[in-house]
Amino acid sequence: MKRVATMAFVVLACVSCGTAEPVASTAPEPMTPAPAPETPAPGSTTTAPSTPTPTPPPAFSAKVSDVTRDRLPYSWRPGCPVHYRDLRLVTLSYWGFDNKPHTGELVVRKTVTDDIVTVFKKLYGWRWPIYQMKLVDAYKADDFASIDANNTSAFNCRRATGSSSWSNHAYGEAIDINPLQNPYVTASGSTAHDNAKKYTERPMKGKGVINPGDKVVKAFAQVGWEWGGYWSGAKDYQHFSKGGG
Ligand SMILES: [Zn+2]
Numbered sequence: 698m699k700r701v702a703t704m705a706f707v708v709l710a711c712v713s714c715g716t717a718e719p720v721a722s723t724a725p726e727p728m729t730p731a732p733a734p735e736t737p738a739p740g741s742t743t744t745a746p747s748t749p750t751p752t753p754p755p756a757f758s759a760k761v762s763d764v765t766r767d768r769l770p771y772s773w774r775p776g777c778p779v780h781y782r783d784l785r786l787v788t789l790s791y792w793g794f795d796n797k798p799h800t801g802e803l804v805v806r807k808t809v810t811d812d813i814v815t816v817f818k819k820l821y822g823w824r825w826p827i828y829q830m831k832l833v834d835a836y837k838a839d840d841f842a843s844i845d846a847n848n849t850s851a852f853n854c855r856r857a858t859g860s861s862s863w864s865n866h867a868y869g870e871a872i873d874i875n876p877l878q879n880p881y882v883t884a885s886g887s888t889a890h891d892n893a894k895k896y897t898e899r900p901m902k903g904k905g906v907i908n909p910g911d912k913v914v915k916a917f918a919q920v921g922w923e924w925g926g927y928w929s930g931a932k933d934y935q936h937f938s939k940g941g942g
Pocket residue numbers: 866871872873933935936937
């Protein structure tokens with residue numbers, strides 16, 4: 698009797714085991730898809746170390762603010778064609794020659810800040826390199842010194858090169874980009890900057906060089922800014938201005 702009872706218990710136990718099994722096997726089934734997504738995750742985490750190395754750079758940022766008189770100690774003075782209250786300081790991201798993101802400053806007329814932000818957002822997205830971007834006041838508004846330092850800048854209350862009339866820079870509607878790689882070249886093919894002599898030909902390859910019809914020229918053209926590289930006679934490869942000139 699005892700033996701029978703034991704066997705019965707065993708049978709019952711097995712039955713309960715047997716019934717439990719399908720339940721257990723049904724239960725893990727919905728569980729299986731759940732861990733499944735987790736499995737690729739650790740897998741992708743394993744491959745991740747190679748991905749994070751080129752960490753995505755910070756997103757492009759641009760801030761437009763009023764420019765105070767003390768920011769323009771040399772580049773603005775009474776009698777300039779645009780009052781400094783009608784200029785704006787644009788603080789924006791640019792991609793450097795060192796292949797790293799940087800923050801630069803430009804002063805432009807308040808009416809063209811959208812143009813500038815639109816173009817420089819594209820340049821940053823393309824990782825198109827800019828050597829340096831400081832207000833020309835860092836060079837006491839000396840255009841020659843700023844160019845010699847390969848500085849990208851916009852506003853400067855000065856006369857046009859070789860002219861008695863105001864430059865478009867004096868209106869805050871012009872910008873010079875990588876002036877070393879993109880020199881002002883006279884009709885006879887010379888440049889006033891010794892360090893830029895190897896960059897007087899177009900088209901030419903090189904970091905930060907602007908060429909006819911390239912994406913930089915097109916990006917400016919799309920917001921109505923013309924390139925000085927298209928001038929007849931002297932060419933100003935660094936120069937873009939609203940409406941040309
Ligand atoms: Zn210029």
